[in-house]
Amino acid sequence: MIRTGDDYRESIRDGREVWMGNERVHDVTSHPAFKPIVDIRAHIYDMAHAAETRDVMTYTDPETGELNCIANRLPRTQQDWWDKRRATDLVLDHAGGVVTRVGDETIGEMWSLYDGQDVLNEVDPRFSANIRTAIQDAMRDDPFHVSANTDPKGDRSRAPQDQDPDMLLHVVRETDNGIVVRGAKYETAAAYANQAFTKPTIANWGTDEMSDYAVGFILDMGAPGLKFICRSGFAGRAPATDYPLANRVDEVESMVIFDDVEIPWEKVLFYRHTRAASYIRSTLHRYSAFAYVQRTLRFADLLIGAALWNVKQTGLERQQAVQEKLAMLACYRETINAHLTAAIAMAEPSPGGLLMPNQSLLYTGRVAALSPLAEMMHLARELCGGQICITPDAAAFENPATAGWLGKFYSINENWVADDRRKLLALARDLLNSDYAGHRLTFQLFAQAPPFAHLAAVYHNFDYAGPLDLVRSVAGLSDKVLTSKGDQA
Known part of the structure; x- marks a missing residue:
């Protein structure tokens, strides 16, 4: 039970x-x-x-x-x-x-x-x-x-x-x-x-x-x-x-x-x-890679949310350069989502009679999720701005000697008061800049294997027969040149 x-x-x-x-x-x-x-x-x-x-x-x-x-x-x-x-x-x-x-x-x-x-x-x-x-x-x-x-x-x-x-x-x-x-x-x-x-x-x-x-x-x-x-x-x-x-x-x-x-x-x-x-x-990650990649999807949502709230609270979300960076984060997120969804939709029988996520789509999705992860974190860091690394701790916002000044300079309008802004910046700092953030990045990259192993999994699970047969047909190559699996005849 x-x-x-x-x-x-x-x-x-x-x-x-x-x-x-x-x-x-x-x-x-x-x-x-x-x-x-x-x-x-x-x-x-x-x-x-x-x-x-x-x-x-x-x-x-x-x-x-x-x-x-x-x-x-x-x-x-x-x-x-x-x-x-x-x-x-x-x-x-x-x-x-x-x-x-x-x-x-x-x-x-x-x-x-x-x-x-x-x-x-x-x-x-x-x-x-x-x-x-x-x-x-x-x-x-x-x-x-x-x-x-x-x-x-x-x-x-x-x-x-x-x-x-x-x-x-x-x-x-x-x-x-x-x-x-x-x-x-x-x-x-x-x-x-x-x-x-x-x-x-x-x-x-x-x-x-x-x-x-x-x-x-x-x-x-x-x-x-x-x-x-x-x-x-x-x-x-x-x-x-x-x-x-x-x-x-x-x-x-x-x-x-x-x-x-x-x-x-x-x-x-x-x-x-x-x-x-x-x-x-x-075959270790035949199934478990799905759960890891799904978590990277959630991490991408955190990056987007932290970045978007930060530009919204300062009124920068209408700038084209900002929108382009947010769109890059959205493309990253949806690429992961597409691979997960397709891996289920095109799932395939396993040797033991189970149903495993489509292996080629799952492993290419893992590469798409992890290879640019550091770049995506830095993109979110740029959108959050420099205040995530210089904002005082919560105790300073509560200290009577400093609270007034911080309340004045961290409040933007009646909707964005100092306390909410501090909470947002604290989350972004912990997500992107802290010891925990660095640990999380390394863990994501290596928890299942080093990045070169991710590419090796793609190499061994991608079906090369289609591209080979296509080019053989278009070029008019003899059947003696290559078999459909790419082996020399």
Whole structure:
């Protein structure tokens, strides 16, 4: 059954070892750096029960008759994807900003492995049974599920065996109950999640066909031997009146240390199977890219709204140069929207019998969303003007010694008084200029892979046959020159 927010909070009070700076965090649900984002994730759970939101957030399982979370439902129809998109939009509305690691974007990685059950069966049929069980458990138990990809890596010019072997997560021994792993992973939201799909990031396995590094499993975040070493959070550093996004939607990353952690056999999805590891790397974002790109669409809306309100409150929206820049932001936004919409409208069957977004349109949409993101942020920054970096904090607007002067110079007319203008400038500063803004930009560019990998995904999923056949026909080339797939005959 779907859980409540309190159920979720209680589930992560499991004694896990969480560190931030020199502080041991004993309860992430109440710590200032974690509480805001934990509260948002708890609210998402409560939305599944609230009368005004539950119809969007849930569906009734036809076999059990129970309500389940729509985000975890296996996608089999176009309507499933429309429902998922609508639910994510509602979550972002309630969050009041962009939250990425809340589960709907990471569950799709498991669907990719569901599509590869024949690959898993090559080594051990138990592994394909385990992925089916893991997906059923996610639909039934509604855990907060995240993803673990990135390792510390070490010297990337050398094989992991030729340096400290712990630089990449690997199996150190087997037991009757499962496998024991050692190493580290970077994970967003790990310290306050229930479980993670943990897998390797190696691209080239060479001749190492049975590597101890080729392992994937479902990790219980309360397992003995785990340590969470977190970056310092943005929440609580400065007042929320000055940094509303940093204090509300910051998602804390952790280096998760695996100090000989035992993974039960029933949670192992592949092991010593480089083909399975390569398969999941090549198909990892088949579904999850949709949720990421949808969040970039919402980020584009924030850019447009912040920029447009800033030019409207100073009366500049009628200037042609301003309108042209706003139109560029609108084109950026609608390009993302068009790719998402078309990816659903032209969805295609997956190898495992699911319905996946049209892969070419989804991956080209991701490039269209992320490649110009820094440029679009700077365009919004230009439209907001220089006052987003020089406006005093809220305390100065409340200080009797300075409030009068700031009230005078920040009030424009009876509609735009100083307090509203300060709030708008504070939001724009946090969206575009703050530490949180810089972190958000980097996270968007690298959360799924570096930009070159985005282009590689486009290359491998675009259908080149049409353009090749067209030019062959127009030029009158012989059939001996090229096959329809571009291979030399």
